[in-house]
Amino acid sequence: MKSRIIFFLFFDLIISAITLYSAYLLRFNLDIPSSMIEKIPTIFATIFILKFIFLYMFRVYFLIWRLVSLQDILNIIKAHIFSYGIFTAIVLTSLNFYKIDFLLPIPKSVIIIDFALSLGIIAILRMGRRLYFENRIPEVSNPTLIIGVDEGVDFIIKKARRGKIPYSPVAILDLKKDSKKINNYISNLKVYGIENLEKVVTNYGIKSVIVTKETSSLDALFENLKNLGVSDFKVASPISNKIKNVSIEDLLARHPKDLDLEAIQKFIEGKRILITGAGGSIGSELSKQVEKFGADEILLLDHSEYNLYQIGENLKNSKHKNYLLNIVNRDDLEKVFQANEIDLVLHSAAYKHVPLCEENIGSAIENNIFGSINVIDLAIEYEVPKVVIISTDKAVRPTNVMGATKRVVELYAQNVDSGNSEIGAVRFGNVLGSSGSVIPKFKKLIENNQPITVTHPDITRYFMLVSEACQLVLQTGTVSQGGEIFILDMGEPVKIVDLAEKMKKLYGKESLQIEFIGLRPGEKKFEELLISDAEMKTKYESIFVTEPTKIDFRQLQKDISKMLFADEVRKLEILKNIVPEFQHNQNLGN
Known part of the structure; x- marks a missing residue:
């Protein structure tokens, strides 16, 4: 630290x-009068002392050359304004009080x-090293294409x-068609349109690609680049500006364009949520999301000690309580509703x-059924204003017990007298990872x-990021x-065998075999989200x-009650009676 201050002090002195x-010299056309020359040392000493004081006060002597920022330049400007302002005040005082004449004439x-020369040279020389490192074109050892034009581009180029980072950016690709940024330059790198992808990869010999912007077309982009030989x-x-390997979650992510974060925050903020x-x-x-959106208190309930501990440890910025219990136990569950105004x-x-x-x-x-009924009934009894039930696409024309139980819960929630509670269910497919x-x-x-191992060549599933x-x-x-019953738009279903092939490419293991082992008990080839075509749009x-x-x-209540003490065979019969479309596939084979 001391050596840096001494270096900059000597630098500024010179x-x-x-x-x-x-x-x-500029003022007197290179011919300075002798009457002026004898005062220069005194004037220099006064100006430099003032400059040093204010450059030190604004911490200019503590900055790191390679990390000089705009704020540092502004501090240099402030130091000059203050030092030259005070010097000018001293000179004006000297003019009015002739006894103080050690700086005159000037x-x-x-x-x-x-002022202009000192400010310009000191600022430029301090910024110069950073400008050099950020704008020099290093030897290209790994020609890299940056895809996406946003704040992250400049950060990657500088790094x-x-x-x-072991990359040498040589070009930028804008994903937006007809973008005004196309054919312009960012840090001396030309911005191309997406239609020029093949040309850019070929002409620049692209070996690596870094995508800086979220896009729903990432999957297609990945396939195109693989076909062009980019590995x-x-x-x-x-958010973090960290560079990571592309994951299968990145490729399958949908990035809904109508996420209304403001509406979600208004809905969650200040609430006590179970x-x-x-x-x-x-x-x-869900726990992480409601914390992010400003829940007043989060009541975490789970029957797994480990899982409850893990999520409790992850919530560091919110007030929360942990309840280690099973929703099947109504008495224990009721104590949670009694103790909290949910x-x-x-x-x-x-x-x-x-x-x-x-x-x-x-x-x-x-x-799934009796535990859920306990949750619904207690929410109604304790007048919880809003209940949201997580359902599944497997509840649609179910072929397995899990899907049938979830359909029963949907029917119960839709037909129970909910009193002062608004109860809705949300149905969606698989969440990634x-x-x-x-x-x-x-x-x-x-x-x-x-x-x-894949169960069937034709099996498909819907996928969505868990956060989305x-x-x-x-x-x-x-x-x-x-x-x-709300249904989330999951996009197009994905063939599992195609998913396997894509993951092989992603990990560079394309030689691995895919084996078909036959559908498991209760498994469907195709999942659905609608029982009928009667769906309505929301906003x-x-x-x-x-x-x-x-x-x-x-x-419905009578049928559910019968299951309580029935044997397994009878339970299945009652499930089929409640859910007529339930076609139980216990062992489909291939």
Whole structure:
């Protein structure tokens, strides 16, 4: 630190002497009168002392050359204004009080010229090193194309030119057609249109690509670049500016364009919110989202000690309580409602894994149906204003126990007398990377160089990022009036075999085999989101709502009660009676 201050002090001393003498030369056309020369040392000493004091006060002597910022330049300007302002005041005082004449004579124009020269040279030389490193074109060892024109572009170029990342940006591609930025330059790199992708890759010999902007066309972009021979594909986080390998989640992400974050915040802010299944894939993300949107207090409820501990540790910026209990136990659950004036219930607690529910039919029915009924009934009894139930696409024409139990809960929520509570359900497909989903399973097989197992060549599934799904779930609460089943627009279904092929490309393991092992018990080839074509649009294009299914609620209650003490065979018969479209596929084989 001391050596840096001494270096800059010496640097400024030399510059100040040169600029002052140059100011006199310019003022007197290179012929300085002898009467002026004898005063220059005194004037120089006074100006430099003032300059040093103010440059030190504005911390100019503590900056790092390679990181000089606009704020640092502004501080240099302020230091000059103050130092030359005080010097001018001293000179004016000398003119009015002849006894103080140690700085006289001095032409006012010399002060102005010296101010301009000193400010310009000191600022330029301090900024010069940074400008050099940021604008020099390093030796191109890894020609890199940057895709997306936003704030992240300049950051990546600077990091590359400082040698902080092993990439050499040579061109920029704008994803927007007819963008005004096309054919312009950013940090000496030309911006091309997306239609020039092949030409840019070929002409520049592109080996790596960094995508800086979220786009729903990332999947197609990845395929095009792979076909053009580009093997290194990265994405830059718009928040952290970190560069990471592209993931399958990045490729399949949909990025809904109608997320109304302002409406979600108004809906969540200041509320006391109960989240059941708070430690699960959906529940934990809901917990993080409501914290982000300003919930007053979050009540985390889960029957898994580990999961509850994990989500509790992740919520550091909010007031929350942890409830370790099972929703099947009504008495314990009621104590939570008694102890808290709850504004919103987000019910995500459920057994969701199809094969496990097939092996444990009684437990699936008890947890998913009776546990959910406990949540709904207590919310009504304690007049919770709003309840949002997480459902699934497997509830549509179910072929498995899990889907059938979720459909029963939908029917119960739509037909119960909800009193002062507004109860709605949200139906969507698979969330990317959730526990037990196909993506972590495929990833593990690929990393271990094992064949990828797919149940059927034609099987398809809907996918959505868990963060996007949960934000849309919260958004449904802003439009729910009770009794609805909302359906999230999941885009086009993805063939699982295509997903496997894409992951092989992503990890550079294209030689791995894919083995078809046959559909598991209860598994469908194709998931659906609608039971009938009766769907209505909401004000958000990513959220639809179905017409309610009206049934005899008393009969529904009787049928559900019968399941409580029935054996497994009888339980399935009752499920089929409640959900006539339930076609139980216990073992479909190939």
